[in-house]
Amino acid sequence: MKRFFNSADNASQSPGQSGRSDLGESASRESIDPVVAAEVDETTRLLPNRIDSSYGRGYLSPDDPAVSPYNLFSVRAAHYFTVFLLVLTSIWWILLLVALFVTPPGLETRGSPFNAFSYASVAVTLLAVSLLFFAAPSKSVRIITGAVALLLLINTIITASVQRTRHEEGWVGIFSAVWAFTTSIWTIIADRTVQWGKREEEERLTGRPESRRTLLEWIEVSVSSIALLLLCAVSALLFCTLVLRSLDAGLAPPGKRYWVDGNKYEIHVYCHGSKSKEPLPTVLFEGGDDTVENGLWQFAQNAVQNGSINRYCFADRPGLGWSDTAPSPFSAGQATEALSEALARAGETGPWVLVGAGSGSIYSRVFSSRHGTEIEGLLLIDPLHEDLLDRVGAPGRGFWLWLRGVLSPLGIDRVPGALFKGRTREDRVWGRAAYQTSKTIFAKLQESLVANSLSRRDAITSRAIQYQDTPLAVISSGKMISRDKRWEAKQEDLTKLTHALLNWDVVEDAPHEIWRTLEGRALIEKRLKKMVHLPLKKRPIGGADEAAAAIAVEIEA
Known part of the structure; x- marks a missing residue:
């Protein structure tokens, strides 16, 4: 700035006025020094613009890059x-x-x-x-x-x-x-x-x-x-x-929630029926893609009323129904451990007849292998074979579940369903709209991520340690078998889980969820009643083949 004023003064003086000019320059410096000598800060560092303006020299153009916040x-x-x-x-x-x-x-x-x-x-x-x-x-x-x-x-x-x-x-x-x-x-x-x-x-x-x-x-x-x-x-x-x-959240669960896995999350367990004086086993239901509440629950209630079974229990897998989600990764073996702990905390000790539907059959099989002395029968309803878990764990399915999960908090399908389709709380918690909730989608994503690795290993291991004298019944969907030959071959293979196969039934024209047809419900209840009412004191304890033959004779009787 000093250089600016010095050059202006020098241009206005003649060679013979150097002394006067020096004196004038000194005076001008003294008059300007208080302004110029001020400490430069963020509001004055772009001067001489501000000083120029005081001398009528104007401002910067608004388009000047120096004009910036x-x-x-x-x-x-x-x-x-x-x-x-x-x-x-x-x-x-x-x-x-x-x-x-x-x-x-x-x-x-x-x-x-x-x-x-x-x-x-x-x-x-x-x-x-x-x-x-x-x-x-x-x-x-x-x-x-x-x-x-x-x-x-x-x-x-x-x-x-x-x-x-x-x-x-x-x-x-x-x-x-x-x-x-x-x-x-x-x-x-x-x-x-x-x-x-x-x-x-x-x-x-x-x-x-x-x-x-x-x-x-x-x-x-x-x-x-x-x-x-x-x-x-x-x-x-x-x-x-x-x-x-x-x-x-205001929809109360029918049963109670129990802390598992070091109090990390809660599992919902519901049991109904009386514990008779006879040592009849309790039926433990395991749902497939849906919760037990969405279909099998009504079937179980009717079975109790008909006297086919005396007592039943079911537990929502983590992320489904009223149960909390579990940390990832989460395999079938970990789900079985959580179920075992929840049942123990609920005071339910068996003995059990296990009913597993669809993908839930994997969980029932793992539970059966780890609680062999407590298992009095294993009924599989159109079960999923471990060799077909690659369908559950397909990368495309996993990506689609992840994408749906990311969008699920927006409620793009849930909100219109509640406003315009009359979807109720029951629909969203365990019914037909439960698949839209973030919690359920996350549970399905967890299942998909480990289906072809950890869960498949658990299923293979369970087969190796399965008690061979456990009564077994398999009921298959005719529709699934007719359109998928690989499914038919794997259904037949699952009839060899134990040496005590009682029945392998194929229900024609029945979908994957066999209990949704009258014929399917009747057959399931018939097989279940026979298995539950087999007197425990007459259970054979000999070899596997003798056990299967003796049980078959008892059931026919």
Whole structure:
């Protein structure tokens, strides 16, 4: 700056006036020094523009690159802090993504980890949009972000207030919701800071705040507004789904929940019927793709009323019905251990007749092999063979389940179902719409991830240690056999699980869920009644072949 004024003075003096000029220059320096000597800070470092303006020299053009809110330290600090938050949130997002497949220690949830993942995704998107369009603040952006923040706050309050959602989400889900709300508030503060800095710099460097926007700025504001409107819609859908979950939490389970696996999660167990003076076994049902409540429960109730069986129990596998989800990975063997612990805590000790349907037959077989002395019979309803688990664990199926799980917290199918199709709480918890819930989808994803590895190994091992004198009955679907020859061959192979095969029945025109037909229900009840009422004191204890023959004679009698 001194160089600017010296050159102006030198240009106006003649060679003969050097002494006067020096004196005048000294005087001018003394008069200017108080201004020039002032310490340079973030509001004066672009001078001489401000000093020029005091001498009538004008301001910078509004299009000058020097006119930027980044000149201010406060704006730069807000930018750096937003980057820092994005890095932290991205790390949290990655951890939750990993938890969908393998649960890191301490990141367990008793509900669906997809819910926490959705809030982390909202937080990452908010911060990313804020950084991409950081220098283009907008009032519309702040209003939309405020709406997102309000919805996230309401979701956080509901999650923490409802006992069941608080139990299922745990600290992971609640923290994710709180963090998403916090990042939304910060993006509003950051945008407001940039708006203030932009106005300050325009007034200082151009003489007035700029009211017009360039085409690029309009594009940036439009894109950011659209992105945030989508986030607002996502937050609204999360709210609607959370309201449904809160309503569903009021549906009391028929049985009781019991802590298992070191109190990590709870398993729902329900038993019904009387323990007669006769030592009759209790029937333990294991559902297939659906819960026991969705079909087999009604069959079991009718069987008790008809006197075919005396008492039955069933437990929801982790993630299904009223049971919590378990940490990943989760195999059939681990599910059996959880079931055994839950039954023990419920005071149910058997003896048992096991009924396994579809994929549930894998779990029944593993349970039978590990509790051989307590098992009085094994009835398999169109069972899944371990060699066909590659269908359950197919990569395409796993990816589809993952994609459905990521979208499931939005309730795209659940919310319209509740509003327009009359779907009830029972439908969503254990009925026809249960497959839409995040918890059930996560359980199916867990099953798919280990079906062809850990669960297949468990099934093969169970076959090797299965008690060979255990009475066995297999009932197959005629429709499944007619359209899949491999399925037929594997059904026949499962009749060789023990040496005490009682019956292998094929129900023509019956679907995979055989009990949904009158003929299928009648046949299942008939076989089950014979197996349950075989007097335990007459059970043969000789060789496997003798056992099978003696049991067959007793049943025919």
